[in-house]
Amino acid sequence: MADEGSARPHAAVTRRTALLRGGAVAAGLGTAALGGAAAASGISSGDGAVIDVRDHGATGDGATDDTAALQAALDAVGTRGGIVLLPPGVYVTRRLILRSRVHLRGAGGDSSVLRLRAGANSAILESEGFERLTGTRSDAGISLFSVRDLTLDGNKGQNPEGGYGLRIYGYGYELTEVIAHNCRNDGIVSEWGPTAALPAPSHQMEARLSAVRSHGNDGHGVNFQGPHDSMFLNCVTFENAGVGFRIAGDAMGTQMVNCHGWGIRQDVSFDLAATSVGCVNCYADLNGGVGVRISRNDCRWIGGYILGYNQSHPNPEIGVQFLPGTQPEEPSGCLVESKIVNCGTAAVDFGADRGRSSVRVSLSQPGALAEDGRRIPGTGRGWIGKPAPTTEVEITQGLGDPEKNLVVRPAFDLRAQATPDRPTDGNVRLFAREAGGRTQLCALFPNGTVQVMASEP
Incomplete structure (x- = not known):
């Protein structure tokens, strides 16, 4: 006769119960670990619901249209919030709608794939209300959601009219280890409004993108x-037909660290088209086109590396390029400190520099090579265009060669004033004064002696 404990019905331990107890492994990941990661990153998972898409009929066999099952799983956590698990497999789908507080988890990179169905011509994942909100600069949109550990395959060969990996209008979200590729349009699109009062609950407006890769897209x-x-x-972007990283619109104040944009098809690796964008230790690798394009005020490219292909190319190959912004005084107040190597046309194009910037660049610019291996005259220049008078420049390509170096320090004014206090011993104080209706440049010594160094004629 079975004892009392063995008589308990094992069937009552459902998959969801086991998952919530952390006693089962889904998609190769312990759910307890998933929950811990969510808690550690400050992401709300609502009432703790954990949904496996297979429980709603998704097959992941690479042939069946799983749209209805996938959307049912996403909707199952609804406004409560929770985790939706995407086990290994290729899930063919049309547009799926993401909502606030929903956390979509794959089994890692190429293991869990969402592939756009042939003829869908849409985004694979799209935030609720995207088409209604995009372009409005509204402070609405979804928040407190995340996507991680999966691939978005745009299947562009079978979606000729359009297709995106992910389109978001929202804030306060996280993308981690997401691959977006093979899309007819952009791999990842994100948009939100300007600074505004945030509805509760909110842990501020920032999005956080970590180890995101987007490549082979036609946008x-x-x-x-x-x-x-x-x-x-x-994050990495490569071999896209448009820009690698386009930071624009209301993305002001965005910060980028250790990001890499490269590829023969990308015309621009980093497009800094929002104010106050900062890039630290980032890498722009180009083959024709522009490494870093700056068109707004107060942008920064610090400690980075820009590498050109240094071959004859139909498009100009430029390391850093200043382009006109949306306002007449843009771009200005920018900071560039970088190493630039092998850019066939020029390391820096000052064409639209509006001043008050600082550009410090160390170069290796031997000049572009023709097909026969000879250097092409007029290529590999240190700079083209002319920096604004108030921009401070230090471009060096061998300190002993003044023809290859450009060092510009802005002029400064000493305004006429009363005789200042004496300097301390061992110092001299320069000042300007008016005497007899003329401006004089003077030196004041510790003993009080004033020496007129120059006087207005």
Whole structure:
């Protein structure tokens, strides 16, 4: 006779119960670990619901249209919030709608794939209300959601009229280890409005993108137009037909660290088209086109590396390029400190520089090579265009060669004033004064002696 404990019905331990107890492994990941990761990153998972898409009929066999099953799983957590698990497989789908507080989890990179169904011509994942909100600069949109550990395959060969990997209008979200590729349009699109009062609950507006890769798309790799003050870490874009990283619109204050844009098809690796964008230790690798394009005020490219192909190319190959912004005084107040190597046309194009910037660049610019291996005259220049008078420049390509170096320090004014206090011993104080209706440049010594160095004629 079975004892009392063995008589308990094992069937009552459902998959969801086991998952919530952390006693089962879904998609190769312990759910307890998933929950811990969510809690550690400050992401709300609502009432703790954990949904496996297979429980709603998704097959992941690469042939069946799983749209209805996938959407049912996403909707199952609804407004409560929770985790939706995407086990290994290729899930063919049309547009799927993401909502606030929903956290979509794959089994990692190429293991869990969402592939756009032939003829869908849509986004694979799209935030609720995207088409209604895009372009409005509204402070609405979804928030407190995340996507991680999966691939978005745009299947562009069978979606000739359009297709995106992910389109978001929202804020306060996280993308981690997401691959977006093979899309007819952009791999990832994000947008939100300007600074505004945030509805509760909110942990601020920033989006956080980590280890995101976007490549082989016919549009931009990442087309990021908000939310502002967002963060990119260890992200890569390559071989896109548009820009690798386009940071524009209301994405002001976005910070990027250790990001890499490269590829023969990308015309621009980094497009800094929002104010106050900062890039630290980022890498622009180009083959024709522009490494870093700056068109707004107060942008920064610090400690980075820009590498050109240095061959004869139909398009100009430029390391850093200043382009006109949306306002007449843009771009200005920017900071560039970088190493630039092998850009066939020029390391820096000052064409639209509006001043008050600082550009410090160390070069290796031997000049572009023709097909026969000879250097092409007039290529590999240190700079083209002319920096604004108030921009401070230090471009060096061998300190002993003044023809290859450009060092410009802005002029400064000493305004006429009363005789200043004496300097301390061992110092001299310069000042300007008016005497007899003429301006004089003077030196004041510690003992009080004033020496007139120059006088207005």
